Amino acid sequence: MAANPMSQFEVYRIGPEIKVGAFDISFTNASLFMVISSLAILIIFNLGSKKNSLLPNKLQLLTELSYNFVSKMIGDTAGSKARPYFAFIFSLFMFVLFCNMFGMIPYTFTVTSHIIVTFMLATFIFIGVTIIGFIKHGFGYLKLFVPSGVPIVLLPLIVVIEIISYLSRPISLSVRLFANMMAGHTMMKVFGGFVISLGIVGGWLPLSFSVALTGLEILVAFLQAYVFAILTCIYLNDALNLHH
Amino acid sequence: MIKKIFFQLVFFNFLFVGKVFSAESGGMPQLNPEFWFSQIFWLSITFGILYIVLSKLILPKISSNLEQRKSQISDNIEAADKQREASETKLKEYDEIILKSKNEAKNIYNQAREKAIKDINVKKEILDKQIEEEIKKAEDEISELKQGAPEKITKIAIETSSELIQKLIGNEINNSSISAIVDDLSKKNRSKYYGN
Numbered sequence: 032m033a034a035n036p037m038s039q040f041e042v043y044r045i046g047p048e049i050k051v052g053a054f055d056i057s058f059t060n061a062s063l064f065m066v067i068s069s070l071a072i073l074i075i076f077n078l079g080s081k082k083n084s085l086l087p088n089k090l091q092l093l094t095e096l097s098y099n100f101v102s103k104m105i106g107d108t109a110g111s112k113a114r115p116y117f118a119f120i121f122s123l124f125m126f127v128l129f130c131n132m133f134g135m136i137p138y139t140f141t142v143t144s145h146i147i148v149t150f151m152l153a154t155f156i157f158i159g160v161t162i163i164g165f166i167k168h169g170f171g172y173l174k175l176f177v178p179s180g181v182p183i184v185l186l187p188l189i190v191v192i193e194i195i196s197y198l199s200r201p202i203s204l205s206v207r208l209f210a211n212m213m214a215g216h217t218m219m220k221v222f223g224g225f226v227i228s229l230g231i232v233g234g235w236l237p238l239s240f241s242v243a244l245t246g247l248e249i250l251v252a253f254l255q256a257y258v259f260a261i262l263t264c265i266y267l268n269d270a271l272n273l274h275h
Numbered sequence: 276m277i278k279k280i281f282f283q284l285v286f287f288n289f290l291f292v293g294k295v296f297s298a299e300s301g302g303m304p305q306l307n308p309e310f311w312f313s314q315i316f317w318l319s320i321t322f323g324i325l326y327i328v329l330s331k332l333i334l335p336k337i338s339s340n341l342e343q344r345k346s347q348i349s350d351n352i353e354a355a356d357k358q359r360e361a362s363e364t365k366l367k368e369y370d371e372i373i374l375k376s377k378n379e380a381k382n383i384y385n386q387a388r389e390k391a392i393k394d395i396n397v398k399k400e401i402l403d404k405q406i407e408e409e410i411k412k413a414e415d416e417i418s419e420l421k422q423g424a425p426e427k428i429t430k431i432a433i434e435t436s437s438e439l440i441q442k443l444i445g446n447e448i449n450n451s452s453i454s455a456i457v458d459d460l461s462k463k464n465r466s467k468y469y470g471n
Contacts, residue, residue, distance in 0.1 A: 055310065061314050068321075073333070085344060098337045151314075152322075
């Protein structure tokens with residue numbers, strides 16, 4: 032099991048099998064790490080916002096910095112109209128970030144390395160953004176697919192391309208996160224396996240690679256959470272401020 | 276020798292790893308739909324709870340904390356500005372008072388100086404007048420004396436010369452003849468004695 036770089040992505044039941052109708056909703060290791068990530072976020076941000084001192088302590092500073100970071104990110108990409116969706120994007124960013132980061136600890140499970148999880152998040156965002164767009168602009172939202180200043184001859188082609196690109200948004204969003212996390216973790220596992228199999232003589236080279244990769248993967252974990260959140264902001268911006 | 280063993284190790288280990296990859300039968304566990312519903316279910320529960328708690332409890336608190344701090348800081352800055360302005364006006368007042376008192380002191384000094392100069396001038400004039408009067412008096416006396424001097428001298432000369440003649444000759448001589456001679460002499464020598 033240890034030698035298989037894909038075995039780290041295996042989901043297994045923790046505790047009894049729970050079935051609702053035909054659906055298996057048993058508590059798994061993936062569920063465990065979703066719960067752990069959410070709890071960690073809630074605990075950190077609760078402690079960080081508990082008391083308000085003029086000179087913040089470290090935890091308070093952390094929470095306020097992340098608040099301002101996400102707030103600025105939303106303000107820069109989607110403008111002031113996106114204010115009501117701040118809490119959602121904040122939760123999304125923190126959830127993805129914490130899941131990615133918890134995945135960096137050895138023997139843990141990376142929730143975001145599963146396509147179904149990222150695809151669900153992306154689909155939810157896609158559907159939500161589409162609904163917001165239609166509520167804000169009615170059928171005028173369809174103008175999103177008709178860019179202004181395009182020659183009439185090219186218009187049918189452009190519209191088709193725009194529709195395809197719009198519909199592929201959840202897929203690109205989810206696959207980007209999932210593939211990044213999976214590839215990184217697989218690579219680390221492979222290099223770790225090399226360390227063991229090459230032993231004391233040849234294991235130093237893959238070990239140093241592994242160390243460097245860990246740093247890179249931590250960067251990727253943050254970056255992918257950021258990209259996920261900022262793409263959500265951009266999609267939201269399309270829905271809120273329709274100027275294509 | 277060691278090098279050879281090392282390269283053999285590396286080579287065979289790569290073979291071994293390759294074997295492991297080929298032996299893997301399940302493929303990607305992500306594509307196994309066995310736990311998809313479980314994952315969707317738990318994702319919606321955890322993320323839903325996370326979203327609700329964050330949006331209803333924690334984020335408003337952080338936002339109010341930030342607002343509070345901002346307002347506190349801006350209040351403090353405002354208060355500091357006010358105090359600075361107050362101190363500036365006080366400083367201005369102080370400067371004005373100093374300037375005023377300096378002017379007053381200058382005025383008083385000038386007045387005193389003018390008064391003193393006036394007094395001095397008045398006294399000087401009086402003194403000048405007195406001095407002039409005295410000089411005039413003295414000059415008058417001198418000129419009087421000057422005017423009276425030839426007559427007196429003539430008289431003395433006449434008396435002296437009459438006595439002298441009496442003693443020498445023993446006769447009394449008429450004063451008038453002597454005075455005529457003396458007058459004559461004195462007229463001759465007048466310019467020699469008085470210079471005019």
